[in-house]
Each structure stands twice: as C-alpha cells, then as structure tokens.
Amino acid sequence: MKLAVCINHVPDTATKINIAADGKAIDRTGVTYIIGPYDEFALEECLRLKEKNGGDVTAISLGGDTHKETLRKALAMGADKAVLLKDDSARDSFAVARALADYLKEISPDVVFFGKQSVDYDDGAVGVMVAEMLGLPSVSVCVKLEIANGKATAEREIEGGREVVETTLPAVFTAQKGLNEPRYPSLKGIMGAKSKPIEERPASIVAGKTELIKMEKPPAKPGGKIVGTDAGAVPELVRLLHEEAKVI
Amino acid sequence: MKILVFAEQRENKFKKPAFEAVKTARSIADQLNAEVIALVVGGDVQSIAPSLGGYGAQKVLIAEDRRLAHYASRAYARLVADAAQAHHATIVLIPATAMGKDLAPRVAVKLDAGLASDCTALNVEGSEIVATRPIYAGKALTKLKVNSAAKVFTLRPNVFAAGESNGAAAPVEKISADLTEQDLSCVATEIKQSSARLDVSEADIIVTGGRGLKGPENFAMIEQLAEALGAAVGASRAVVDAGWRPHDEQVGQTGKTVSPSLYVAVAVSGAIQHLAGMSSSKYIVAINKDKDAPIFQVANYGIVGDAFEIIPALTAEVRRK
Ligand SMILES: Cc1cc2nc3c(=O)[nH]c(=O)nc-3n(C[C@H](O)[C@H](O)[C@H](O)COP(=O)(O)OP(=O)(O)OC[C@H]3O[C@@H](n4cnc5c(N)ncnc54)[C@H](O)[C@@H]3O)c2cc1C
Numbered sequence: 001m002k003l004a005v006c007i008n009h010v011p012d013t014a015t016k017i018n019i020a021a022d023g024k025a026i027d028r029t030g031v032t033y034i035i036g037p038y039d040e041f042a043l044e045e046c047l048r049l050k051e052k053n054g055g056d057v058t059a060i061s062l063g064g065d066t067h068k069e070t071l072r073k074a075l076a077m078g079a080d081k082a083v084l085l086k087d088d089s090a091r092d093s094f095a096v097a098r099a100l101a102d103y104l105k106e107i108s109p110d111v112v113f114f115g116k117q118s119v120d121y122d123d124g125a126v127g128v129m130v131a132e133m134l135g136l137p138s139v140s141v142c143v144k145l146e147i148a149n150g151k152a153t154a155e156r157e158i159e160g161g162r163e164v165v166e167t168t169l170p171a172v173f174t175a176q177k178g179l180n181e182p183r184y185p186s187l188k189g190i191m192g193a194k195s196k197p198i199e200e201r202p203a204s205i206v207a208g209k210t211e212l213i214k215m216e217k218p219p220a221k222p223g224g225k226i227v228g229t230d231a232g233a234v235p236e237l238v239r240l241l242h243e244e245a246k247v248i
Numbered sequence: 249m250k251i252l253v254f255a256e257q258r259e260n261k262f263k264k265p266a267f268e269a270v271k272t273a274r275s276i277a278d279q280l281n282a283e284v285i286a287l288v289v290g291g292d293v294q295s296i297a298p299s300l301g302g303y304g305a306q307k308v309l310i311a312e313d314r315r316l317a318h319y320a321s322r323a324y325a326r327l328v329a330d331a332a333q334a335h336h337a338t339i340v341l342i343p344a345t346a347m348g349k350d351l352a353p354r355v356a357v358k359l360d361a362g363l364a365s366d367c368t369a370l371n372v373e374g375s376e377i378v379a380t381r382p383i384y385a386g387k388a389l390t391k392l393k394v395n396s397a398a399k400v401f402t403l404r405p406n407v408f409a410a411g412e413s414n415g416a417a418a419p420v421e422k423i424s425a426d427l428t429e430q431d432l433s434c435v436a437t438e439i440k441q442s443s444a445r446l447d448v449s450e451a452d453i454i455v456t457g458g459r460g461l462k463g464p465e466n467f468a469m470i471e472q473l474a475e476a477l478g479a480a481v482g483a484s485r486a487v488v489d490a491g492w493r494p495h496d497e498q499v500g501q502t503g504k505t506v507s508p509s510l511y512v513a514v515a516v517s518g519a520i521q522h523l524a525g526m527s528s529s530k531y532i533v534a535i536n537k538d539k540d541a542p543i544f545q546v547a548n549y550g551i552v553g554d555a556f557e558i559i560p561a562l563t564a565e566v567r568r569k
Pocket residue numbers: 013037457458459460461483484485486487498499500501502503504514515516517518519520521522525535536537538541553554555556
C-alpha cells in the first residue's frame with residue numbers, strides 16, 4: 001500500500017503570537033516550530049497502516065529549509081521517504097493544495113493523509129482541496145479508520161456524534177485527535193533519520209486567490225470582575241448573569 | 249449579483265447556522281443590491297425549504313434524492329457548484345459546521361474560487377467583502393479579501409445573528425440531482441449519536457470541568473449544574489486524556505471551537521490551547537481556587553474559591569431562580 005502524508009511545520013501551540021511590523025505576518029523571533037499536532041496523528045495513522053498492510057510512507061512538506069526539521073522528525077518516527085517541496089513565500093490554502101496535488105499526482109498513492117487543520121492559519125481546507133484537485137473521495141476529521149478489500153470505513157466527528165463514512169480507495173483522509181496516539185521516535189529511528197536523504201524539489205507555484213489585508217491582535221477583553229472568594233458570592237454571580245449579562 | 253447559501257439540514261431540519269448564513273447573505277445582499285438564493289440538499293426537504301424566506305432568501309433551490317438523506321461530500325459539492333454556476337452566483341456562503349467545513353474546499357476548487365474559512369465577520373467595503381477570521385487559534389485575527397471571480401466563505405456558527413424569522417415563505421424550485429457513481433463514491437451511511445444530551449458545538453451555555461475536579465466521579469456536580477442551566481458539559485484536554493470524559497466533550501485547540509453565550513469554566517486553568525477553543529464565547533465565568541489562573545484573564549466574572557463548595561451552591565441558586 002502506497003501511503004503519503006502531508007505535514008506542516010508550525011509554531012508550537014504554546015507560543016505567544018506577536019504581529020510583525022508590517023502587519024502581514026507574525027514576528028518569528030523566539031517562536032519554536034513543531035510538526036502540526038494533527039499532522040502527527042496523520043503520520044501515525046500512515047505508519048500503522050503500513051505496519052498492517054505493508055507498503056511505504058512518504059512524508060511531504062511544502063515550505064522553506066526550516067521544514068526539514070519536521071521532515072526529519074517524520075523519518076525518525078518511521079516514514080520511509082521525505083520530500084521537501086521548496087517554496088519560501090507564504091501562500092494561501094488554494095496555492096498550497098495545488099502544489100501538493102501536483103506532486104501527489106506523480107506518485108499516485110492509495111491513501112493520502114493530512115491533518116484536519118494547520119495550527120497557524122487554521123484553514124482546515126488543504127486536504128479536501130487536494131482531494132478535489134486529484135478527483136478523489138475524501139473523509140475529513142477522522143477519529144477512526146478501517147481499511148479492507150480496497151475500501152475504507154471511517155468515522156468523522158460531527159455535531160452531537162459521529163458520521164460513519166464509506167469510501168472507495170484511493171482516497172484522502174484528514175486526521176483529528178482521537179484517531180490514535182502518536183509514537184515517540186525511538187533512538188534507533190532518530191539515528192537512522194540522520195542518514196536518510198530528504199528529497200528536495202521546487203514546488204509548482206500558482207498565485208493564491210485570497211489577499212491578506214492585515215493581521216492584528218484580537219481586541220483585549222475588558223478586565224473581568226472577581227465577584228467573591230467563596231460560596232457567598234454565588235447569589236451575586238447569578239444576579240449579574242441574569243441582569244447584567246442577560247445570559248440566564 | 250447573486251449570493252448562494254448552502255442551507256444545511258440534518259434529518260430534514262435546518263440547523264441554526266443555516267439561518268445565520270441566510271440572514272448574513274441577506275444583509276450583504278442589501279448592501280450590494282444582490283439577490284439571495286438558498287440551496288437545500290437532502291432526502292426529503294420540500295416541506296422545510298420555504299421557511300428560509302423568513303430569513304431573507306428570495307428563492308430556494310432543492311436537490312432531493314433519498315441517497316442524499318445523509319451527507320455525501322462529492323454529490324453535495326457538485327450540486328452546490330452546479331447551482332452557483334447555473335444561477336451565476338459569485339458569492340457562496342456555507343456554515344462552518346462539520347458538514348460545511350468538509351464541503352467548502354471542494355466547492356471552492358470546482359468554482360476556481362478562493363476560500364475564506366471560519367469567518368467571524370463579513371463586512372462590505374465599497375463593492376468588496378472583507379472577511380475577518382481568527383488564526384493561530386484566535387491569538388491573532390486576519391482581515392482578507394478573496395480575489396477570484398467566485399468567492400466562497402464559511403461562517404463560524406453562533407457568531408452571526410440569525411434573528412427571528414419574519415414568517416415569509418420563499419418560492420421553491422426543484423433541481424434534478426442526477427447522481428453519478430462518482431458522486432456516491434464516498435457517503436455517510438450512519439450517524440452514531442453521542443450519549444451526551446447536548447453537544448458543546450451546538451449549546452448556548454457550556455459548563456466545562458477541568459483537572460482540578462480531581463476525579464471523574466466529581467463530574468456529577470458539573471452535570472447537575474449543566475442540567476440546571478440547560479447547558480452542555482465540556483471538558484479540558486487534561487480530563488479527556490485522563491479518560492474521565494469522552495473526547496467529543498473536549499474544548500480547545502485539539503477539541504472543539506465553541507462560541508456560546510455563556511461559558512462556565514470550573515477548575516480549568518485556562519491554558520492557551522484551551523482558550524483557543526472558547527475565548528470567543530460571549531460571557532465567560534471562571535471558578536478556580538488559584539487567583540492567578542490564566543482563565544481569569546478572559547473571564548467576565550470570576551469566583552476565586554473551591555469548586556467543591558461553590559458549584560453545589562451555584563446549582564441550588566440557579567434552580568431556585
Ligand atoms: C498541542 C496541544 C494541544 C492541546 N489542546 C488542548 C485542548 O484542545 N483543550 C485543552 O483544554 N487543553 C489542550 N491542551 C492542554 C493544555 O495545555 C493544558 O494542559 C490543559 O488545558 C490543562 O487542563 P486543566 O485546565 O483541566 O488542568 P490544569 O492545568 O491542571 O488546571 C487545573 C486547575 O484547577 C484548579 N483547581 C484545583 N483544585 C480546585 C478546586 N478545588 N476548586 C477550584 N479550582 C481548582 C487549579 O488552580 C488549576 O488552575 C493542549 C496541549 C498541547 C500541547
């Protein structure tokens with residue numbers, strides 16, 4: 001089974017975000033980068049599918065040289081091959097999806113995995129866009145997946161429950177927390193990853209379809225009110241919720 | 249100019265975000281002198297379709313087939329894109345629900361359109377729409393424009409007002425579904441309802457418990473308060489990872505994003521990844537014994553104290569009222 005996973009290199013979710021002087025990007029000083037948390041579930045799922053069905057896993061990232069760090073981690077976790085689609089400019093989901101789709105078309109995997117969303121631009125769009133560009137079915141926000149006899153049954157999270165989805169293969173999936181528990185790379189994996197090559201290729205570039213006007217910090221919340229320090233404050237809290245906020 | 253709205257229904261009932269999207273389309277249309285067309289896809293939706301007129305739809309298209317009773321991503325996406333093209337709608341609004349977030353990227357590619365997802369505001373500036381959307385889990389906001397001829401926007405539920413229906417009924421026009429094998433290569437076959445009475449992503453009030461509650465048995469207290477308030481129960485990741493609560497209750501970066509009218513955080517520290525999922529709630533109440541817990545920085549009202557004492561008192565007071 002040929003498996004591919006697209007992984008992004010994103011700021012650690014605990015990082016404080018400051019806006020750069022031009023108001024068009026974040027200030028990268030002091031920001032540490034990690035593999036996208038959802039992309040890690042996606043990678044783990046590919047590794048498990050490989051362990052069960054045989055085959056190989058290709059990890060793909062689109063971006064600058066810094067993305068090699070995340071590709072290296074994917075190799076250490078057990079990916080067989082890593083590909084960097086080189087591109088140094090920031091692009092919208094449409095352009096990212098186009099570049100990833102162009103490469104995936106060449107290698108035509110049976111299963112392509114994405115995270116359900118990047119934790120930088122939070123678009124939650126690239127995986128399904130790629131599916132549409134490749135003319136493949138897709139299941140997004142998967143929390144469970146079973147593959148047998150060239151078909152997949154997945155469960156995706158929806159409001160108030162889960163939707164069971166059946167699809168033919170090849171197909172695209174996007175991973176949600178709950179799908180699996182990602183492994184830690186073993187020492188052997190880490191050592192091995194150092195000697196595995198990362199293939200570099202220029203990304204195919206198309207113009208994006210959205211234009212960033214500006215980035216800003218959300219308006220600060222006006223300071224809250226501490227109503228009290230024990231159960232004696234409860235009647236006042238309920239009064240405020242009822243009369244001032246009018247939410248109960 | 250025409251605006252097409254995908255009016256999501258499940259089990260032949262509209263979800264509130266469908267009304268929010270139609271109403272938002274109406275307000276944009278009024279400023280741009282445009283027409284609002286809604287599209288309803290499903291198994292048997294004829295009877296509910298006209299009601300979208302009450303929120304400002306001038307016409308409602310319906311695509312019915314029993315095989316569309318459950319969500320089928322490729323079929324739904326094709327029907328939305330076909331309807332947009334057939335009616336020359338250049339703006340497509342879709343609720344950013346589980347269904348809408350899955351549908352919109354496909355529709356965008358089919359229409360060669362740019363997508364602004366999970367928007368929290370759409371403002372008409374001159375003849376253009378400027379979208380506001382949170383990024384970095386709400387730690388920053390972007391304002392953006394879509395430059396392609398066709399434009400797709402998804403709207404975060406509970407943020408745009410639906411208001412009340414004015415009772416008007418819109419004319420309904422059937423479109424043929426003409427389903428192909430490819431349309432049905434990927435279909436939902438079943439919905440597994442979660443055991444929760446009410447899901448956090450649809451609730452107007454949420455009571456969330458955190459690790460400070462010490463054990464799963466103490467969530468009975470949270471459930472009672474939630475019941476008294478008509479609220480859903482939420483959970484921090486710490487308690488989900490500990491196996492005290494199911495993942496579908498998790499709020500935050502790797503859980504659900506919610507914007508209820510009232511969010512009550514009990515013994516939750518307010519880690520940045522938790523705030524990511526709930527800081528756009530309209531009112532936030534924090535109950536925590538640590539006065540320096542970061543949750544107080546986003547709370548409108550707080551009690552610094554012991555949850556084990558305060559929550560039962562709060563439940564009793566809410567019931568008394
Ligand atoms: C990639 C990533 C993604 C994450 N995603 C999420 C996510 O989606 N959602 C999420 O919630 N977290 C997420 N986290 C985890 C997050 O960083 C925190 O670890 C988590 O939110 C802490 O949960 P908590 O507030 O319940 O527990 P704690 O941080 O342990 O806080 C417990 C609180 O209870 C208070 N307390 C203790 N006893 C009492 C008492 N008797 N009465 C009142 N208060 C009391 C304490 O003062 C403390 O503030 C993520 C982390 C990472 C790295």
